Amino acid sequence: MAKNFSPEEFERFLFWLDKDREKAGQKYEEIRFSLERIFYSRGCETAEELASETLDRAVTACQKIIDNYEGDSKIFCYGIAKNVFLEYMRKPKLTSLDKIDVQNNTANDSEEKEIIEIKYICFQKCLKELPLDQYELITKYHSESSGVKEKKERKRELERIFNISYESLRVRAHRVRKNLHECIEKCMKNF
Amino acid sequence: MGKKDFMANSTEENSELKAYLLGTLKKPIELESIEERFLLDKDYQDQLSFQEDMLIEEYIRGLLSESEKESFETHFLIDPERRKKLDIFLLLEKYVKENPIENKGGFFQKILKDILRIFSKPVPATVAVLIAIIIPAIIIISYYRNDSDTQAALAELNKIYVSERPLESYISDFKYAEFEKSRGIDESKIDKVAEKRAEMLSFKAASENPTSENKHLLAQYYLTKRQFDDALEQLKEAQKLSPGDPKILNDLGVVYFEKSKITADNTEKLELTAQSIEVFEEALKSKPDFLPALFNKALAVETYLPNEAEKAWQKYLEFDNSSGWSVEAEEKLNDLKNSRSQTFSNGNQLESAFLDVYDQKDENKAFKIVSENRELITGKYLPLKLTDSFINERGSSKKLDSLEFLGEIEQKRINDRFASDLADYYKNNYESSYELLKSAKSYIKTGIDLCLKDDYKNALGQFGKAEKLFLEAGNEIEAKTVNLHFIAYCLFNLNQRKHAYQLFKEVDDYCKKKTSFGFKQ
Numbered sequence A: 001m002a003k004n005f006s007p008e009e010f011e012r013f014l015f016w017l018d019k020d021r022e023k024a025g026q027k028y029e030e031i032r033f034s035l036e037r038i039f040y041s042r043g044c045e046t047a048e049e050l051a052s053e054t055l056d057r058a059v060t061a062c063q064k065i066i067d068n069y070e071g072d073s074k075i076f077c078y079g080i081a082k083n084v085f086l087e088y089m090r091k092p093k094l095t096s097l098d099k100i101d102v103q104n105n106t107a108n109d110s111e112e113k114e115i116i117e118i119k120y121i122c123f124q125k126c127l128k129e130l131p132l133d134q135y136e137l138i139t140k141y142h143s144e145s146s147g148v149k150e151k152k153e154r155k156r157e158l159e160r161i162f163n164i165s166y167e168s169l170r171v172r173a174h175r176v177r178k179n180l181h182e183c184i185e186k187c188m189k190n191f
Numbered sequence B: 001m002g003k004k005d006f007m008a009n010s011t012e013e014n015s016e017l018k019a020y021l022l023g024t025l026k027k028p029i030e031l032e033s034i035e036e037r038f039l040l041d042k043d044y045q046d047q048l049s050f051q052e053d054m055l056i057e058e059y060i061r062g063l064l065s066e067s068e069k070e071s072f073e074t075h076f077l078i079d080p081e082r083r084k085k086l087d088i089f090l091l092l093e094k095y096v097k098e099n100p101i102e103n104k105g106g107f108f109q110k111i112l113k114d115i116l117r118i119f120s121k122p123v124p125a126t127v128a129v130l131i132a133i134i135i136p137a138i139i140i141i142s143y144y145r146n147d148s149d150t151q152a153a154l155a156e157l158n159k160i161y162v163s164e165r166p167l168e169s170y171i172s173d174f175k176y177a178e179f180e181k182s183r184g185i186d187e188s189k190i191d192k193v194a195e196k197r198a199e200m201l202s203f204k205a206a207s208e209n210p211t212s213e214n215k216h217l218l219a220q221y222y223l224t225k226r227q228f229d230d231a232l233e234q235l236k237e238a239q240k241l242s243p244g245d246p247k248i249l250n251d252l253g254v255v256y257f258e259k260s261k262i263t264a265d266n267t268e269k270l271e272l273t274a275q276s277i278e279v280f281e282e283a284l285k286s287k288p289d290f291l292p293a294l295f296n297k298a299l300a301v302e303t304y305l306p307n308e309a310e311k312a313w314q315k316y317l318e319f320d321n322s323s324g325w326s327v328e329a330e331e332k333l334n335d336l337k338n339s340r341s342q343t344f345s346n347g348n349q350l351e352s353a354f355l356d357v358y359d360q361k362d363e364n365k366a367f368k369i370v371s372e373n374r375e376l377i378t379g380k381y382l383p384l385k386l387t388d389s390f391i392n393e394r395g396s397s398k399k400l401d402s403l404e405f406l407g408e409i410e411q412k413r414i415n416d417r418f419a420s421d422l423a424d425y426y427k428n429n430y431e432s433s434y435e436l437l438k439s440a441k442s443y444i445k446t447g448i449d450l451c452l453k454d455d456y457k458n459a460l461g462q463f464g465k466a467e468k469l470f471l472e473a474g475n476e477i478e479a480k481t482v483n484l485h486f487i488a489y490c491l492f493n494l495n496q497r498k499h500a501y502q503l504f505k506e507v508d509d510y511c512k513k514k515t516s517f518g519f520k521q
Helices: A007-017 A021-041 A047-065 A073-090 A102-129 A132-141 A148-162 A166-190 B011-022 B028-040 B042-060 B066-074 B080-098 B106-120 B125-160 B192-208 B212-224 B228-241 B246-262 B266-286 B291-304 B306-319 B324-342 B347-359 B363-372 B382-392 B397-414 B418-452 B456-472 B476-493 B497-514
Strands: none
Touching: A007 A021, A007 A047, A021 A047, A021 A073, A021 B028, A021 B080, A047 A073, A073 B028, A102 A132, A102 A166, A102 B080, A102 B192, A102 B228, A132 A148, A132 A166, A132 B080, A148 A166, A166 B042, A166 B080, B011 B028, B011 B042, B011 B066, B028 B042, B042 B066, B042 B080, B080 B192, B125 B192, B125 B212, B192 B212, B212 B228, B212 B246, B228 B246, B246 B266, B246 B291, B266 B291, B266 B497, B291 B306, B291 B324, B306 B324, B347 B363, B347 B382, B347 B397, B363 B397, B382 B397, B382 B418, B382 B476, B397 B418, B418 B456, B418 B476, B456 B476, B476 B497
C-alpha cells in the first residue's frame, strides 16, 4: 500500500524517535514489535498489519506536534494504536470461508514443513552449544515426573542440585529458554 | 523493579498479567495500564515474557482450567512469538524424554565415548569381540528407537482423533472415530500438545530414518492436517520404496479422494475420484480383504455411481461386521437403500407421478420429483423421459406442455435451461425431424439396455449412431449432452478412462458454454 508521507517526513519521524539514526531505526523496530504484541494480546489476527498501519499514521500525525510534544514517542504511537484497534473492531470481519485460500494455504503449509525441519536441526545445534551449566539446568528442569509426590520430590532435588530456590530456578530456566530462542532464530536466519 | 525480580511480584499482579495474556482482562483501564508499562518498561517486558513461559508450562503440564485452556488455545496462541515459545517447550520436553541423561551428550555419545575409551587401550581379543557386538547393537538400537518414534507418532495421531476423525476416509492404521460431515473436525477438541508431539515425532522419524514406513507416517500426519499435496509427495516416495504396499496405496487413494472433494473444478473432481478408485482397487489387488481400501472405495464410488456403491458397501460388510467402521458402512448402505425406495422404480412411474402434479400445477411437488430423480441410465430423468414419450406418442401435446412446465420451474429455481431448451427444440423441429429423432431415441434405448447388461462395447455403437442422427436432426442439445455422456459412461466402464474424462469434460464445457444447464455431478 502506498504510504501517505514523504521520505523527508519519515526521516523527521525517525529523528524524533532518536537523534542517532541507527538508534532511531532500532527504536522504530522495537515499537513495531511491541505494538504487534499488543495487538495480538487484544486478539487481532492481523496484528502485523495493524502495527504497520499505526506506525504509518504516526509518521503523518507527528509532523505537526513534533516540536511541541512532551512525553514519550512510544505513548504517542500507542494512542494511535488504540484508534487503529477501535477501527479494526468496527470493521466487518471476513468469514472463515472467505479467508480460505487453498492455493496459498498449500504454499504456506509446505513452507511451514521446511521451517519445522530447520527448527528441529537448529534446536539440537543450539542446545549443544549451551554452556554446560545452562544445558544441565534446562534439561533437568524439563525432565518429566508424574504424580504429585514425585513432582514435589523433583522440585526438592532440583533445589538441592542447583542450590537455589525452585522459583529462582524457574527464572533461570526462562532465561535459558530465551537464549535458546534467540539462538534458534539466528540459526534459522542463517540456514 | 530489579531485572531479576520476576518472582517478587505480588500474586495479584501475576494473576492480572495471566488474565491479560489469556485475554480475559476486561477493564480498559487495567488493559491500558499494562500496555503502557509494557511499551515503556524493559523490565516489565521481561516480566510479561516470564509470565508467558509460566502460562505455557501450566498448559503443557495440564494445570490450566478448562476455560483457561480454551483461552490459551484460542487467544494466547494467536501470537506467533508465543507459538515459537511453545515449540521450544515441546522440543525440550521431547528431548529430555528421549535422552534421559545424566551428562551432556546423550545416550549415543555416551556409548561412543565408551567405545573410544576401549579403543584407546590395548585391545585384547575378548574386547575386540565385545566391540564387534556393541557396534551392531547400536545400529539395532538406533533402528528400534526410530521404530518407536514411528509407533509413538501413530499412537499420538490416534489419540488426537479418538473422538472424531479428521477425514471422512479411512486412513490406514487409524482406529475408528466418528466423522462430522456437516462441519468437519472441531479444532477446539484437538489436544494441541499431542498434535505437536505427533508432528515432531513424525518429522523426526522421516528425516532421521527415511524408510517407506516413516515417510508413510509423515504423510498420514499431513493427511490429518489436510495438507494433501505434502502427503502426496511423501506417499509417492514411500511407494517407490515399497511398491504394492496396500496401506500406502490406500492412503494415496485417500489423498486423491479428499482432494476431489475440495476442488471446485468439476472435471478435476471427476479425474481425482477416478484416480482414487483406481488406487483403492490396486491396494485391494495386493490385499483383497484390506478394510480401509474397501471402505474408501465404497465412499469414492458413492459420489458418482450410487448403484455400484451399494455393492461396494456390501462387500465391505462381508469382511467387517463388528467395528465402528462397519456400523458406518451399514448406515451408508441403508441410506442408499432408503433413498432408492423413495424414488420411482422406473421411468414410467416417474413420468406418471410428474404428470399428476403437472395437472395440479403444483410447482413444489414437481420440482421435488425432478430434483430427486436424475438417473439417466435407469431412464429416470424427466426431460428425456418426456421427450421420449412425446416422440413415441407422435407429438402428444401434454408431454410437450409438461416439459415446458418443467423447464420454467428449473429455469426459475436453479437457473437450469436444459428442459426449456429441449422443449423449444421439440416444439420447432418435431415435424421436420420426427423420423430422425425417433431412430436416435431408439438407438439410445437399445444402448441403455445394453449398458444395464454390462455390454458397454455394443452400447457404445448404439450411442454412436444416435449421436449422428441427433446432429443430422439439428438436435445439438441431446447430441452434446445426454448422448455424449452415455458414450463417456461406456468408455469409463470399458476402462478407457482417459478418453472418458475428455468426453465428460466436453459435455461439461458444452454446458458451460451454453451457461444454461450445468453438468450435474
